[in-house]
Amino acid sequence: MQVGWEEPRLRALEQLLALPAAELRPTLDTASQLISELLNADKVDVFLIEHSSQTLVAVGTSQTPMGHLQKSLGLDRMPLANGGRAVQVYETEAPFISGRVEEDPEELPGIKHRLGVRSALMVPLPIGDETRGVLAVSSARNDFFTDKDLRFLQAVARWVGMVAHRVELVQELTKLAVKQARRKAAEELITVLAHDMANHLLPLQARIQLIQRRATRKQEPEDLRDAMGAAASLRSLTRLINDLLDVGRLEQGLFSLRPQPMDLSGLVRELATTASTPAHPVRFTGPEEFVTVADPDRVRQLLENLVANALKHSPPGQPVDVTLEARDRPEGPWVCVTVSDQGPGIPSELMPTLFERFMRGPGSTGLGIGLYLARRIAEAHGGALEVASTSSAGTRFELSLPVVTG
Known part of the structure; x- marks a missing residue:
C-alpha cells in the first residue's frame, strides 16, 4: 500500500x-x-x-x-x-x-x-x-x-x-410531511363536505316532522314507526356532522364554550335513559342532583360519544354503566363520570393514538373523531378524559371536571 x-x-x-x-x-x-x-x-x-x-x-x-x-x-x-x-x-x-x-x-x-x-x-x-x-x-x-x-x-x-x-x-x-399534507387536505375536504351536508339537514328534518304528524293524524302505525326511525337516523347524522364541524373549529381556534349552571346528574341520567335499549341497557349510578358550571351542550356531546362508543363495543345483553361521584383533591372539589362497558377491551397497540383524530381500531366503521372531540371538550373545561382501565373484561373511561359553583 x-x-x-x-x-x-x-x-x-x-x-x-x-x-x-x-x-x-x-x-x-x-x-x-x-x-x-x-x-x-x-x-x-x-x-x-x-x-x-x-x-x-x-x-x-x-x-x-x-x-x-x-x-x-x-x-x-x-x-x-x-x-x-x-x-x-x-x-x-x-x-x-x-x-x-x-x-x-x-x-x-x-x-x-x-x-x-x-x-x-x-x-x-x-x-x-x-x-x-x-x-x-x-x-x-x-x-x-x-x-x-x-x-x-x-x-x-x-x-x-x-x-x-x-x-x-x-x-x-419526507414520509411524515407527505402524510401530514394528505391528512390536512382530507380534513379540509371533510370540513367542507360537513358544511354542505349541514345545509340539507333542516329541510330534511322539517319533512320528517311533517310525515310524523301526518302519520299520527291518520293513525298509521307503520308509517309512524318508519318516520320515528328516520328521525333517529337524522339525529345521528346531525351529531356526526356537528362533530366534524367541531374538529374544524378546534383546528382553527374557533371552538368555544358557553358555561352556565347545570345539573350534571340530571343530564347524565337523561342521557342514560335515552341511550338505553332492550339489547343494551345503560345504567346510571349517582346522586339525585349535582350542580356545577359547565357548557351543557358540550358535556352532553362528550358523554354521548363515550356512551355510543361503549354501546358499540358491548356484547348483546350486557349493560353499559355510567357513574357520577364527587371527589376532593388538593386543588379543590372535582366531579368524575365513568363510562364502563364489558366489551373485548382496547388492543395495547392502539393506546398511544387512541385520542388522535381519525384514528380507528380494527373493524371500526366510524370516522375516529369521537374520542378526540371528547378529550378536547374535557380539556376546554379544565378537566381530563383518560382510559382508566382496559382488559378483556371491558373498558372504563373516566371524565374528570373541576367543580365550579359560581
Missing part, C-alpha cells in the same frame, strides 16, 4: 459527508465507490441487516468488476444462518483483517473460490445507537491491506453510518 495518504483520505471523508441525503441505496453505492477508489480495492460493500429475513444485504456496492460479479452470483445477500466472516463481524461487532482469505476455513466457499477474494477488511457499521451492518473491503491480491487500513476503515464506518442515518431521517421526515 502507498503511504502519505492523509490528505486524500481526509478529502474522501469530506466527500462522504457531502453526499446528498436522498435515497439510501444510491447514496451508499456512491460511498462504496469513494472508499474503493481511495483504498484501491476491488470491491467495497455496505451490508445492512434485513430483519425480516435475518440476512445481511449489500445495500451499497462499488461499481467495480468484482462488485458486478458478486451481484450476478447472488453473493450480495448473506443469510445469518449461513455464517461467514461478514456475519461473524456483524454478530460479534469485532473487526476482521485477512491477507489469505482462500486459506480461511471460516469464510464462505463462494467468497473464496467463485468471487476470488484474497484480502479482506471488515468492520461493524454503527447507524444511530446500534450496529446495523458491516462495511467490507475486498481485494483479489494477497496481503493487500494493513492494520493502518483497518483502523482507517473503522473511522470511515462511523462516517458512513452518519451518512446512512441522515438519509433515513430525511426519508422519514
Whole structure:
C-alpha cells in the first residue's frame, strides 16, 4: 500500500459527508465507490441487516468488476444462518483483517473460490445507537491491506453510518410531511363536505316532522314507526356532522364554550335513559342532583360519544354503566363520570393514538373523531378524559371536571 495518504483520505471523508441525503441505496453505492477508489480495492460493500429475513444485504456496492460479479452470483445477500466472516463481524461487532482469505476455513466457499477474494477488511457499521451492518473491503491480491487500513476503515464506518442515518431521517421526515399534507387536505375536504351536508339537514328534518304528524293524524302505525326511525337516523347524522364541524373549529381556534349552571346528574341520567335499549341497557349510578358550571351542550356531546362508543363495543345483553361521584383533591372539589362497558377491551397497540383524530381500531366503521372531540371538550373545561382501565373484561373511561359553583 502507498503511504502519505492523509490528505486524500481526509478529502474522501469530506466527500462522504457531502453526499446528498436522498435515497439510501444510491447514496451508499456512491460511498462504496469513494472508499474503493481511495483504498484501491476491488470491491467495497455496505451490508445492512434485513430483519425480516435475518440476512445481511449489500445495500451499497462499488461499481467495480468484482462488485458486478458478486451481484450476478447472488453473493450480495448473506443469510445469518449461513455464517461467514461478514456475519461473524456483524454478530460479534469485532473487526476482521485477512491477507489469505482462500486459506480461511471460516469464510464462505463462494467468497473464496467463485468471487476470488484474497484480502479482506471488515468492520461493524454503527447507524444511530446500534450496529446495523458491516462495511467490507475486498481485494483479489494477497496481503493487500494493513492494520493502518483497518483502523482507517473503522473511522470511515462511523462516517458512513452518519451518512446512512441522515438519509433515513430525511426519508422519514419526507414520509411524515407527505402524510401530514394528505391528512390536512382530507380534513379540509371533510370540513367542507360537513358544511354542505349541514345545509340539507333542516329541510330534511322539517319533512320528517311533517310525515310524523301526518302519520299520527291518520293513525298509521307503520308509517309512524318508519318516520320515528328516520328521525333517529337524522339525529345521528346531525351529531356526526356537528362533530366534524367541531374538529374544524378546534383546528382553527374557533371552538368555544358557553358555561352556565347545570345539573350534571340530571343530564347524565337523561342521557342514560335515552341511550338505553332492550339489547343494551345503560345504567346510571349517582346522586339525585349535582350542580356545577359547565357548557351543557358540550358535556352532553362528550358523554354521548363515550356512551355510543361503549354501546358499540358491548356484547348483546350486557349493560353499559355510567357513574357520577364527587371527589376532593388538593386543588379543590372535582366531579368524575365513568363510562364502563364489558366489551373485548382496547388492543395495547392502539393506546398511544387512541385520542388522535381519525384514528380507528380494527373493524371500526366510524370516522375516529369521537374520542378526540371528547378529550378536547374535557380539556376546554379544565378537566381530563383518560382510559382508566382496559382488559378483556371491558373498558372504563373516566371524565374528570373541576367543580365550579359560581
